[in-house]
Amino acid sequence: MKINGILFLLLVFLLSACGGRKQNSQQQTQAPVSAEKSAEMANHPGKKVYASFCLACHMADGSGVPGMHPPLIQTEWVTGDKERLINITLKGMSGKIEVNGETYNSIMPPHSHLSDKQIADVLTYVRKSFGNNASEVMIEEVQKVRNK
Amino acid sequence: MKHLFVLFLVFAAFACNQQEKSAVEKIMADTDNGGITLPEGFSALVVADEIGRGRHIAVNENGDIYVSLRNHDQNKGIACLRDTTGDGRADIVEYTGEHTGTGIKLHKGYLYFGSDTAVVRYPMQPGELLPANNWEMIARGFPTERQHEAKPMEFDGQGNMYVTVGAPANACMEQMRTKGSPGMDPCPILEYAGGIWKFKDDVLNQDQLTDGERYATGIRHAVANSWNKKVNELYVVQHGRDQLSQFFPEMFDDKQNAELPAEEFFLVTEGADFGWPYCYYDPFQEKKVLAPEYGGDGEMVERCENKMDPIMAFPGHIAPNDLLFYTGNMFPEKYRNGAFIAFHGSWNRAPEPQSGYFVVFVPFDGAYPSSDWEIFADGFAGMETINSTRDAEYRPCGLAQGPDGSLYVVDSNKGKIWRIMYS
Numbered sequence: 001m002k003i004n005g006i007l008f009l010l011l012v013f014l015l016s017a018c019g020g021r022k023q024n025s026q027q028q029t030q031a032p033v034s035a036e037k038s039a040e041m042a043n044h045p046g047k048k049v050y051a052s053f054c055l056a057c058h059m060a061d062g063s064g065v066p067g068m069h070p071p072l073i074q075t076e077w078v079t080g081d082k083e084r085l086i087n088i089t090l091k092g093m094s095g096k097i098e099v100n101g102e103t104y105n106s107i108m109p110p111h112s113h114l115s116d117k118q119i120a121d122v123l124t125y126v127r128k129s130f131g132n133n134a135s136e137v138m139i140e141e142v143q144k145v146r147n148k
Numbered sequence: 149m150k151h152l153f154v155l156f157l158v159f160a161a162f163a164c165n166q167q168e169k170s171a172v173e174k175i176m177a178d179t180d181n182g183g184i185t186l187p188e189g190f191s192a193l194v195v196a197d198e199i200g201r202g203r204h205i206a207v208n209e210n211g212d213i214y215v216s217l218r219n220h221d222q223n224k225g226i227a228c229l230r231d232t233t234g235d236g237r238a239d240i241v242e243y244t245g246e247h248t249g250t251g252i253k254l255h256k257g258y259l260y261f262g263s264d265t266a267v268v269r270y271p272m273q274p275g276e277l278l279p280a281n282n283w284e285m286i287a288r289g290f291p292t293e294r295q296h297e298a299k300p301m302e303f304d305g306q307g308n309m310y311v312t313v314g315a316p317a318n319a320c321m322e323q324m325r326t327k328g329s330p331g332m333d334p335c336p337i338l339e340y341a342g343g344i345w346k347f348k349d350d351v352l353n354q355d356q357l358t359d360g361e362r363y364a365t366g367i368r369h370a371v372a373n374s375w376n377k378k379v380n381e382l383y384v385v386q387h388g389r390d391q392l393s394q395f396f397p398e399m400f401d402d403k404q405n406a407e408l409p410a411e412e413f414f415l416v417t418e419g420a421d422f423g424w425p426y427c428y429y430d431p432f433q434e435k436k437v438l439a440p441e442y443g444g445d446g447e448m449v450e451r452c453e454n455k456m457d458p459i460m461a462f463p464g465h466i467a468p469n470d471l472l473f474y475t476g477n478m479f480p481e482k483y484r485n486g487a488f489i490a491f492h493g494s495w496n497r498a499p500e501p502q503s504g505y506f507v508v509f510v511p512f513d514g515a516y517p518s519s520d521w522e523i524f525a526d527g528f529a530g531m532e533t534i535n536s537t538r539d540a541e542y543r544p545c546g547l548a549q550g551p552d553g554s555l556y557v558v559d560s561n562k563g564k565i566w567r568i569m570y571s
Contacts (some may be wrong), residue, residue: 003315051499052394052464053394055498055499056391056394056495056498057495059495059498059535059537061437062534063533063536063537066538066539066543067218067560071538079337092296092324095294103219105294106295109324109325109326110323113327
């Protein structure tokens with residue numbers, strides 16, 4: 001168990017370090033879900049940001065609203081390229097998209113008023129909740145995208 | 149004896165065809181009423197299921213059914229249904245047209261269709277289920293909207309058509325749905341949206357802003373609209389604003405956000421102003437109050453004093469999506485000329501549980517409700533507590549009255565259609 005934990009930490013560290021350097025890297029390798037992690041997410045600072053700024057539209061369980069607000073469960077926008085995900089959060093999104101086989105043609109407001117830390121927190125929370133298990137988003141990554 | 153029997157059969161079949169009343173007697177409700185709950189004496193059967201993302205519904209004099217679809221992979225957004233065996237269930241389902249959207253009504257031999265940016269009409273062909281494909285443009289020039297984009301239409305029987313143009317906004321903030329962004333004053337959206345526009349019902353190519361007339365304003369979005377033939381007035385039910393607690397957490401908590409503001413039922417007279425985005429209706433204080441984006445504190449009234457009040461208030465965010473004044477003879481006297489309203493159910497009550505996946509009835513006496521609203525059909529969501537909107541199995545979205553006085557309800561999740569009857 002102890003060794004597993006250390007290995008896991010190492011993995012998370014390696015993954016996030018690599019995500020920080022290669023900001024254009026596609027699909028991150030996904031680590032297996034662990035009970036420790038879900039427990040961690042319940043107290044994660046991103047949960048609060050999510051509750052204040054995302055939950056109304058995307059729902060507490062990330063399932064969204066049919067035909068209106070897409071889900072954040074296992075979507076390529078959420079678990080895929082981090083730069084794209086940070087951009088959606090900063091600048092919002094509109095136009096026709098297909099998410100998990102369902103079409104949306106709606107509009108999401110920009111959230112550039114959130115701090116880099118708030119965005120890193122909320123996106124880490126989203127990428128590790130609702131059955132997702134993608135790598136963390138770092139403050140520096142948000143900074144980089146915002147300053148582009 | 150044998151001959152007599154055959155004669156009798158022929159006669160019975162003939163009588164059935166002539167008289168809808170006896171036809172209904174052949175139609176058996178489902179033992180579980182299609183999974184919904186109804187008042188005593190009412191029953192329901194499932195006419196069709198999984199026809200697509202249904203929005204509104206129209207039923208022709210011969211019983212043929214037309215449903216508008218929100219999307220269709222070939223843009224054939226008109227689902228056409230026919231029952232050829234007389235059991236009330238549609239055995240033919242065909243898709244046609246070149247538009248998707250919400251508004252759908254049979255009028256003057258045409259099937260009028262409200263796509264999200266235009267109102268068109270398809271000519272009906274005698275005896276045929278499918279309308280012809282050579283559609284005509286009736287009203288165009290509507291703004292391209294990505295929220296509140298549905299364009300339901302209604303007719304007054306005097307040559308006019310009324311189209312809801314929803315406001316592509318929550319409360320006309322400078323920055324769309326962004327905390328701390330003030331409301332624009334005056335709200336420029338009201339010049340082209342946030343109201344009802346009036347057109348001629350049979351003049352081609354009318355442009356919204358040059359040929360259409362703004363009939364009423366200050367209506368955020370009203371997917372539910374109906375002309376009450378008894379009193380010759382237009383009625384609509386508004387989707388009220390969202391997110392009071394998200395934008396103004398110092399004034400409203402999540403519990404208050406779930407209940408505020410009310411969904412409002414309007415009697416729409418020409419020139420009326422119902423107050424959006426400056427005002428919203430607080431059902432507890434029973435008055436319109438100034439929206440916080442415009443300096444309101446939840447109690448202040450100011451300019452809202454002279455905005456039109458609703459004729460009835462419903463719980464917040466439950467999304468009224470269709471309105472029908474019942475003129476049939478099948479239902480008991482109490483229902484005659486009263487209003488049925490299909491509520492689509494909420495999303496903006498989160499983190500409180502969601503609600504409102506039902507059809508309500510409002511008894512009327514003349515132009516106004518004669519008593520409070522009541523739930524008529526419920527159980528569409530399939531479970532008691534709905535935390536996320538997606539948990540609701542079905543969501544009522546459109547209503548129509550059949551030639552025999554049955555009430556049809558269409559769902560937007562999977563496209564299930566119920567026919568509600570009384571005996």
